[in-house]
Amino acid sequence: MREYLKFYIDGQWVDPIGSGTVDLVNPATEEVSGKIALGSEADVDKAVKAARAAFASYSQTSRDERLALLKAIKSEYEKRLPELAEAITEEMGAPASLASSFHTFLGTGHLDTAIAVLEKFAFEEKHGDTLIMKEPIGVCGLITPWNWPINQVTVKVFPALAAGCTVVLKPPQLAAYSAQILAEILDAAGVPKGVFNMVQGKGSVIGTALSTHPDVDMISFTGSESVGVQISKDAADTVKRVCLELGGKSPYILLDDDGLAERVAAATSGMMVNSGQTCSAGSRLIVPQARMAEAKAAAAGAAEAVTVGNPAGNAAMGPVVSKDQFDTVQAYINKGIEEGAELVAGGPGLPEGLDKGYFVRPTVFATTNDKVVAREEIFGPVLVMIGYDDLDDAVAIANDTDFGLAGYVDGNDQDKCREVARKIRAGAIYVNGGFDFNAPFGGYKRSGNGREWGEHGFAEYLETKAIIG
Numbered sequence: 086m087r088e089y090l091k092f093y094i095d096g097q098w099v100d101p102i103g104s105g106t107v108d109l110v111n112p113a114t115e116e117v118s119g120k121i122a123l124g125s126e127a128d129v130d131k132a133v134k135a136a137r138a139a140f141a142s143y144s145q146t147s148r149d150e151r152l153a154l155l156k157a158i159k160s161e162y163e164k165r166l167p168e169l170a171e172a173i174t175e176e177m178g179a180p181a182s183l184a185s186s187f188h189t190f191l192g193t194g195h196l197d198t199a200i201a202v203l204e205k206f207a208f209e210e211k212h213g214d215t216l217i218m219k220e221p222i223g224v225c226g227l228i229t230p231w232n233w234p235i236n237q238v239t240v241k242v243f244p245a246l247a248a249g250c251t252v253v254l255k256p257p258q259l260a261a262y263s264a265q266i267l268a269e270i271l272d273a274a275g276v277p278k279g280v281f282n283m284v285q286g287k288g289s290v291i292g293t294a295l296s297t298h299p300d301v302d303m304i305s306f307t308g309s310e311s312v313g314v315q316i317s318k319d320a321a322d323t324v325k326r327v328c329l330e331l332g333g334k335s336p337y338i339l340l341d342d343d344g345l346a347e348r349v350a351a352a353t354s355g356m357m358v359n360s361g362q363t364c365s366a367g368s369r370l371i372v373p374q375a376r377m378a379e380a381k382a383a384a385a386g387a388a389e390a391v392t393v394g395n396p397a398g399n400a401a402m403g404p405v406v407s408k409d410q411f412d413t414v415q416a417y418i419n420k421g422i423e424e425g426a427e428l429v430a431g432g433p434g435l436p437e438g439l440d441k442g443y444f445v446r447p448t449v450f451a452t453t454n455d456k457v458v459a460r461e462e463i464f465g466p467v468l469v470m471i472g473y474d475d476l477d478d479a480v481a482i483a484n485d486t487d488f489g490l491a492g493y494v495d496g497n498d499q500d501k502c503r504e505v506a507r508k509i510r511a512g513a514i515y516v517n518g519g520f521d522f523n524a525p526f527g528g529y530k531r532s533g534n535g536r537e538w539g540e541h542g543f544a545e546y547l548e549t550k551a552i553i554g
């Protein structure tokens with residue numbers, strides 16, 4: 086049983102002023118795995134005061150001082166990788182193989198990227214007699230979700246610290262353990278007091294206290310659209326910068342090429358990674374209508390091949406994060422059946438052989454883009470296949486969505502895929518499995534307004550000043 090009953094404020098583990106504790110449940114076993122303290126507005130105020138006080142000196146540190154700090158963080162982070170992975174499996178149910186690879190490696194990648202960006206970043210530029218400077222924006226409130234917990238914390242904390250900002254992190258209750266370990270890592274690395282602060286608790290309390298706090302300069306939020314809207318309203322009175330990374334319903338276009346079945350299979354198993362709880366998941370697979378039968382067979386085969394079970398063991402897919410999430414995903418699967426989408430694989434209820442835990446059957450529908458299951462973010466292991474007539478039709482379907490976070494295009498001709506990618510209205514389009522820590526990541530339309538990763542993510546934490554004359 087884990088007990089995390091202190092907050093990290095001003096370089097110390099302190100008792101909460103608080104509003105009690107909450108038990109956390111392991112989604113694979115439905116048993117209590119530990120508890121955390123719930124903070125209050127007063128805890129946030131204390132953390133913001135510490136961050137404000139630290140900003141005066143930390144914002145003036147040199148590039149080399151901050152590089153040394155990030156390198157010290159890296160060495161502490163690497164020591165704790167196995168513990169981080171274990172915490173992620175326990176808190177949100179990611180399979181051990183995924184938690185000890187992609188989940189935790191993303192943190193290393195964001196740290197390496199923050200170091201590389203800081204090494205080269207031009208903070209000052211002369212334009213004639215005018216000096217244009219980039220300065221750290223100030224005290225940043227960072228609010229994160231549970232689905233890729235360490236990724237989402239590190240993609241904010243590391244660039245913010247690299248930029249010279251001070252932060253107050255509000256991790257998700259559902260993934261509080263890995264955040265707690267990250268705070269221990271930052272403490273061990275010698276982050277100066279007040280530069281990094283963490284308060285656990287309810288979003289409606291801690292998140293709201295940050296969004297409305299007059300001495301917080303910026304909120305960086307990753308999570309749902311509804312909370313993103315609320316934060317924007319809450320932050321408006323104090324004119325904060327608000328960077329939002331929200332949901333998606335990303336299109337995955339497959340060109341009419343040889344190897345379609347293999348690509349369908351890969352896209353289907355890709356959808357099931359992390360139990361489909363990935364904001365940028367390619368959840369609408371857009372395939373040539375003329376080859377739908379072949380595509381459905383390949384998707385069914387791939388979905389049925391995904392092993393579901395104990396995430397601490399060898400299963401490829403663990404549970405979804407919580408009972409609420411399980412109920413939501415089940416409701417969407419039932420909705421798809423009700424609205425006449427063809428069930429290609431999976432369906433409602435627990436996978437065969439499992440009688441406890443929030444496990445969902447890897448599910449595939451074939452339908453049209455107007456159905457609820459094709460329009461709303463399900464955030465579970467549910468893929469929707471949609472047929473297209475020609476590439477213009479494929480692009481029209483891809484763009485017929487409220488979201489614009491990501492997109493995927495796979496086919497034999499890289500240039501042709503890139504041409505299709507240019508036409509998709511979304512922030513990041515992955516062509517034939519492309520991946521780049523330096524590529525900006527963030528949404529068009531309802532998927533948000535921020536950009537994280539790489540130099541663009543770093544720049545979010547900077548203000549611009551001109552000295553003229």
Ligand code: NAP
Nearest residue numbers: 229230257258287288289292293308309312330331332364
């Ligand atoms: P969520 O319910 O919006 O929660 C996200 C965070 O906001 C949590 O820490 C939550 O606290 C907090 N929060 C809740 N109410 C708040 C309020 N009124 N003010 C301030 N903060 C508040 O999202 P989720 O269910 O954890 O995550 C799933 C969503 O995140 C999906 O829509 C997914 O697509 C999106 N997402 C987007 C990206 C991206 O980069 N674009 C990446 C990953 C996920 P609690 O601890 O109380 O929950």
Ligand code: MG
Nearest residue numbers: 230308309312
């Ligand atoms: Mg939520």
